[in-house]
Amino acid sequence: MLIEGEPGIGKSSLVRAAIAEAADARCVEFWGTGDELGQALPLLPLLEALRVRELADSPRRNTIVRLLRGELAAAPGADVSAAVAEQLLALIAEECAAQPAILVVDDLQWADAATVTLWARLARSVHQMPLLLAGMMRPVPQREDLLALRRAAGERARLRLTRLPNEAVAELVTTLAGGKPGDDLLRLAGGAAGNPLYVTELVAALERSGRLTDTGTGTIALADGRTPASLSAAIADRLDFLSAPAREVLQAAALLGVDFAVSDLTIVLDRRIADLMPAIDQARAAGVLADSAGGLSFRHPLIQAALYDAISASVRATWHRATGRALAQAGAPPDRVARQLLGAFGEPGAADSVGRHRRRAGRSGTPGGGGSTPLCGGGLPGRLGPSWPAGKQARRRPLPGRGRGRGRAGRQLRARPGHRHRACPGRRARPPGRPALDAGAVPPPGW
Ligand SMILES: Nc1ncnc2c1ncn2[C@@H]1O[C@H](COP(=O)(O)OP(=O)(O)OP(=O)(O)O)[C@@H](O)[C@H]1O
Ligand SMILES: [Mg+2]
Numbered sequence: 001m002l003i004e005g006e007p008g009i010g011k012s013s014l015v016r017a018a019i020a021e022a023a024d025a026r027c028v029e030f031w032g033t034g035d036e037l038g039q040a041l042p043l044l045p046l047l048e049a050l051r052v053r054e055l056a057d058s059p060r061r062n063t064i065v066r067l068l069r070g071e072l073a074a075a076p077g078a079d080v081s082a083a084v085a086e087q088l089l090a091l092i093a094e095e096c097a098a099q100p101a102i103l104v105v106d107d108l109q110w111a112d113a114a115t116v117t118l119w120a121r122l123a124r125s126v127h128q129m130p131l132l133l134a135g136m137m138r139p140v141p142q143r144e145d146l147l148a149l150r151r152a153a154g155e156r157a158r159l160r161l162t163r164l165p166n167e168a169v170a171e172l173v174t175t176l177a178g179g180k181p182g183d184d185l186l187r188l189a190g191g192a193a194g195n196p197l198y199v200t201e202l203v204a205a206l207e208r209s210g211r212l213t214d215t216g217t218g219t220i221a222l223a224d225g226r227t228p229a230s231l232s233a234a235i236a237d238r239l240d241f242l243s244a245p246a247r248e249v250l251q252a253a254a255l256l257g258v259d260f261a262v263s264d265l266t267i268v269l270d271r272r273i274a275d276l277m278p279a280i281d282q283a284r285a286a287g288v289l290a291d292s293a294g295g296l297s298f299r300h301p302l303i304q305a306a307l308y309d310a311i312s313a314s315v316r317a318t319w320h321r322a323t324g325r326a327l328a329q330a331g332a333p334p335d336r337v338a339r340q341l342l343g344a345f346g347e348p349g350a351a352d353s354v355g356r357h358r359r360r361a362g363r364s365g366t367p368g369g370g371g372s373t374p375l376c377g378g379g380l381p382g383r384l385g386p387s388w389p390a391g392k393q394a395r396r397r398p399l400p401g402r403g404r405g406r407g408r409a410g411r412q413l414r415a416r417p418g419h420r421h422r423a424c425p426g427r428r429a430r431p432p433g434r435p436a437l438d439a440g441a442v443p444p445p446g447w
Contacts, residue, residue: 002108002153003136005161007302008197008231011136012106014161019102027100027132034110037257037339042081042114044335045105046088050095060091085118092122093129100130107301108137108146116145120152163194172196176203177212177220184222185212192231197300201234202227204287208241235306241286247307249279250288254298254307255316255323257339261295267330268323320344 003011019029032049047053052064064087066072067080074083095101105111105119119135126133137146150158164172173181173189176199181189185206192198206212211223228234242250252268253260262280266273280296283289290299298304311319324340 001132001134001157001159002150003134003159003161004139004150006195007138008195008300009161009163010196011161013196015104015106015134015136019104022102025100027102027130028095028098029102029104030095031104031106034105034107034112034115035257035339036110037343038335039110039112040342041335041338042112043084043088043118045111045115046118047084049103049105050088050091052088052091058091060087060094063087064091081114085114088118089121092131096129096131100132102132102134104134104136106136108135108149109141109143113145116143116149120145120149123149123152123157164196164199165194166190169194169199172199173203176200177207179214179218179220182215182219182221185220188222188227195231197302198231198234201231201238205234205237208237231302232306235303238286238288238303239306242282242288243279246279246282246286249276250283251307251311252319252323253289253296254304255311255319255340255343258301258304259292259295259297263295264327264332264336265296267326267332270326317344 003015005011030049032045032047034045038044047064047068052061052068055062055065063072064084067074067084067087070080074080092101092103103122105115108116108119111119119133122131122133125131135149169189169192170181170186173185177185188206189199189202192202203212205228206222209225211225213221213223215221228237239247239250249265249269253265256264256268262273262276265276269276280289284291287299288303289296291297298307308316320340320343324337324344327340328337
């Protein structure tokens with residue numbers, strides 16, 4: 001299933017809600033996300049989804065980890081990325097043999113080419129195993145491989161999310177504003193073109209500026225005043241309410257990505273966690289940050305993008321480079337360092353920095369530091385060394401709930417990174433008649 005639609009239209013929320021509805025199904029859930037800065041790191045969303053990070057009990061996972069580390073050579077003539085892709089396919093087949101699986105790759109528009117290729121192969125084999133495959137993508141940037149994916153999916157496996165109907169917008173405004181919207185407010189919300197993120201940001205902006213008043217009869221009336229004219233203006237309005245110190249902290253966080261670990265933020269800013277807490281608390285209260293599975297997360301990627309884009313390109317490149325260095329010195333996993341150094345590309349000398357880090361990672365024995373057979377041999381154009389999927393947390397954001405205040409936080413949807421066993425928390429026994437694939441096996445031809 002491919003779900004398409006403009007930013008903020010509700011793709012991720014829809015899939016999260018659908019998965020939550022399917023909670024009773026005895027299935028395992030995997031969730032990975034394409035990442036703008038991680039595009040040069042092959043297969044990262046799938047490695048992240050399947051939580052292939054450290055040596056584990058599973059021979060298959062160990063094979064993948066050792067390939068990534070360069071401890072295991074790919075077959076002659078094959079590059080490491082291709083070998084890892086084959087192993088990932090086999091791993092997914094094994095997971096499906098044990099129990100039905102849901103595999104989600106969000107933000108496919110930022111996924112690397114190897115992930116898209118593997119997604120296409122999986123899409124061809126979904127009828128042969130109990131696998132629900134879901135991918136979400138924005139219409140831009142347009143990519144040939146994604147257009148091919150769309151064509152292959154056909155009409156039946158494609159869902160294009162369009163604007164919310166007017167009644168749904170009215171319901172959403174009622175929920176967000178905490179009462180029945182008056183005609184003026186409804187008309188204004190109509191200008192958000194049925195985009196739920198825009199509606200949410202718009203109502204929040206109106207509320208912040210004190211333009212929403214309860215008439216006492218349960219109707220929320222709109223007072224005169226300035227109105228954000230676009231989604232980005234509404235987001236900017238939210239950010240304008242932050243203090244300068246909080247904004248500075250958030251810009252550093254934006255450099256780390258949509259999801260980030262607080263520990264990384266302390267490294268980047270060279271400040272203690274206690275010093276950062278006031279800014280973080282303020283950002284949480286302002287609806288800019290939310291808790292996520294492994295740390296903190298911007299409430300929406302567009303909020304992170306607004307902060308990121310507000311940093312001038314040259315400052316950003318320098319800052320990325322310094323961040324990469326600081327993370328490397330602190331022993332952060334190579335993929336987190338690599339994301340930063342890739343962000344600095346364009347700045348003279350950045351490629352050298354990546355090379356230096358790669359050589360150091362090779363010596364340090366950190367995951368992905370094998371050096372001799374880099375994962376990116378085929379995927380990354382010779383600029384970056386081995387990569388390693390660690391530390392990136394999947395997004396976990398709320399849908400608006402009911403009523404003012406608590407409504408904002410809403411119901412926490414349950415999609416999480418990596419797999420989760422439903423109704424069957426322990427390791428499952430393999431059903432009879434379903435042979436395990438051995439560690440060296442690859443999926444049958446034609447996948
Ligand atoms: N059907 C809906 N009703 C009410 N609110 C919704 C609905 N769908 C999405 N939202 C809200 O709209 C916002 C944007 O949704 P979401 O993040 O799912 O969009 P998206 O299409 O995945 O965007 P992006 O392309 O940027 O990832 C979220 O705050 C979400 O809670
Ligand atoms: Mg999304």
